[in-house]
Amino acid sequence: MAHYRIKDESLAHTGKKKIDWAEEHMPVLVSLRDKYRHKKPLDGIRISGCLHVTKETGVLIRTLKSSGAELSWSGCNPLSTQDDVAASIAIDEGISVYASRGVSTDQYYEDINSAMKIRPNITIDDGADLTVEIHKSINDFKSALYGGTEETTTGVIRLRALQKLGKLMYPIIAVNDAETKHDFDNVYGTGQSALDGIIRATNILFSGKNVIVAGYGHVGKGISKNAAGLGANVTVTEVDPISALKAKLDGFSVTTMKHASSFGDVFITTTGCKDVIGSEAIGELKDGAILANAGHFNVEIAVSELERRSVNKVQVNENILQYDLNHRKVYLIGEGRLVNLVAADGHPSEVMDMSFANQFFSVLKLAESKGSLQPMVYDIPREQDQEIALAKLKSMNIDIDTLTQEQEAYLNGFSQGT
Ligand SMILES: NC(=O)c1ccc[n+]([C@@H]2O[C@H](COP(=O)([O-])OP(=O)(O)OC[C@H]3O[C@@H](n4cnc5c(N)ncnc54)[C@H](O)[C@@H]3O)[C@@H](O)[C@H]2O)c1
Secondary structure (H helix, E strand, C coil): CCCCECCCHHHHHHHHHHHHHHHHCCHHHHHHHHHHCCCCCCCCCEEEEECCCCHHHHHHHHHHHHCCCEEEEECCCCCCCCHHHHHHHHHCCCCEEECCCCCCHHHHHHHHHHHHCCCCCEEEECCCHHHHHHHHCHHHHCCCCCEEEECCHHHHHHHHHHHHCCCCCCCEEEHHHCHHHHHHHHHHHHHHHHHHHHHHHHCCCCCCCEEEEECCCHHHHHHHHHHHHCCCEEEEECCCHHHHHHHHHCCCEECCHHHHCCCCCEEEECCCCCCCECHHHHHHCCCCEEEEECCCCCCCECHHHHHHHCCEEEEEECCEEEEEECCEEEEEEHHHCEHHHHCCCCCCHHHHHHHHHHHHHHHHHHHHHCCCCCCCEECCCHHHHHHHHHHHHHHCCCCCCCCCHHHHHHHCCCCCCC
16 A cells, blocks of 8 residues: 555546556557567565656656556656656555655655655666755665666766765766656756746747856757747856857857846756856846846755845735735746746656666666665666667658668778778
């Protein structure tokens, strides 16, 4: 009998239909489920998961369960849980899930700790909060732990930092670093869903707006391209000269945040860095500016500075908070948390298909390792990326060419020149 903490059991029916819908759009993950459901390679394996509780995560959970795993789950952001999906995971799937939308920070960590009680062999994390929490009492967990996976850029950065200090205590597979993850999920997934979140919250017309995108990495690129596609004038801010140059040559204006803050209509942060829209920029914002964040944590927009300067606040709707700053109104979407998950449904299922196929393969690898891997951050093998990309193409009925023996020898050789 599963223990759980969810908002409302009666939402399970709607949640189940949402997961069924996602499943229709995740052919690679579903084919892996079909392949492994009789072999049960995860029999006897306990997994604690800390991923956004969305319909796509529901499909991953069904897949892990059908391969034999025992699961316990929490959300990885206080505002991203879809309560109907959480209900279906608990009631229909019989999984211990501890998550609801709108939890306090204390409740958030209590939920993670509840999901850890299973004493996992494997952790699945997004942002590294679960992994860091396990490290706080590592001696209670170490004997059972085979390893963990990490879903996002910021989580991988945190765990590599832990490794550099010599304090990473168990092996982690960096799912984010798979090409079939970051070149698709971060770019096309966030590129679409972040704008979806802003549009659902505000219903503004992007066409003709000055949109400022902070950061031109994977997420920033996708958002910039799609905002431009909607007719916005996109300006990028960066700290890395190479990324800034790419933005310029991709056709966007590039400037500093200080300069951009005076003319931007909509700001979207995508950096994984803190105080990107900080005190100085907030001082310059024009009346009516809209602020949203697509980076992992709610540190990119200095919300404390908005709070400090505001003379009045109005909750315009569930996801828009209006700050009145001496003769200017500034609108913050979704408390400065991941706008695509707070104000929309997160990434489209089609890209999560590849991200979660990478998660599934990584979990299989950790289960097979039985704890024999050294505590370090591991990359995804190239062959896994290729296999997932090929399976995705196949699901789209797309064939590609293969190298002839002669071509392969030519590409790997040195002798043939001019
Ligand atoms: N919303 C989502 O669903 C979602 C999905 C994937 C990744 N993410 C998160 O989005 C963030 C970015 O991920 P990514 O894969 O694009 O990372 P990335 O490393 O590819 O890109 C980040 C970019 O931000 C730039 N940057 C850093 N600090 C800056 C600053 N102060 N001002 C301007 N630019 C700055 C960097 O130079 C880099 O080009 C991370 O926090 C990641 O975890 C969110």
